[in-house]
Amino acid sequence: MRKLIITLTFALLAGIAFSQNANDYMEVQRAALKTEKKAIVADAMQLTEDESTLFWPLYNEYNEKLYLTNTKAYELILKFANEYETLTDEQAIALWNESMKIKKEASKLETTYFKKFQTVLSGKKTLRYFQTENKIESIINFQLSLEIPLAE
Numbered sequence: 001m002r003k004l005i006i007t008l009t010f011a012l013l014a015g016i017a018f019s020q021n022a023n024d025y026m027e028v029q030r031a032a033l034k035t036e037k038k039a040i041v042a043d044a045m046q047l048t049e050d051e052s053t054l055f056w057p058l059y060n061e062y063n064e065k066l067y068l069t070n071t072k073a074y075e076l077i078l079k080f081a082n083e084y085e086t087l088t089d090e091q092a093i094a095l096w097n098e099s100m101k102i103k104k105e106a107s108k109l110e111t112t113y114f115k116k117f118q119t120v121l122s123g124k125k126t127l128r129y130f131q132t133e134n135k136i137e138s139i140i141n142f143q144l145s146l147e148i149p150l151a152e
Helices: 002-014 022-045 049-086 089-118 123-147
Strands: none
Touching (some): 022 049, 022 123, 049 089, 089 123
16 A cells, blocks of 8 residues: 555655646646545544445545645746756745645644544544644655756
8 A cells, every 4th residue: 555655646746846747747646646545544443334424525625625736836946946956035934934834734734634534534533634634744844855856
């Protein structure tokens, strides 16, 4: 399972910054990752039928909003890639500030939905779900750290 995520994540990220069709490529890869992610979550959660009935609509709602936040992050990566060779101090600061804004937005979303998931799952299963999300995000962030060069 972990190897599959890493493979998909690497495929997603390998061409983002330098592909002429980065947006098209990214969307195809994100769709594939979305399907695999859902399967991984299902496997990790081991939900009862009653839990599933309540969990999956909330999961879809959360992930639609998370997708929008992640899109902002991917767009910021593309912006960095486009400005990388000519990056000014002002652009670097603006990129950092935008990055922090996106992180705050993601944190707020996570906090809001943690509370919502607690209304349909036990505390332990809510924690398990967000641990699973965190593990997937960590793998993606690790791959990003390998692919994105440091500013010069």
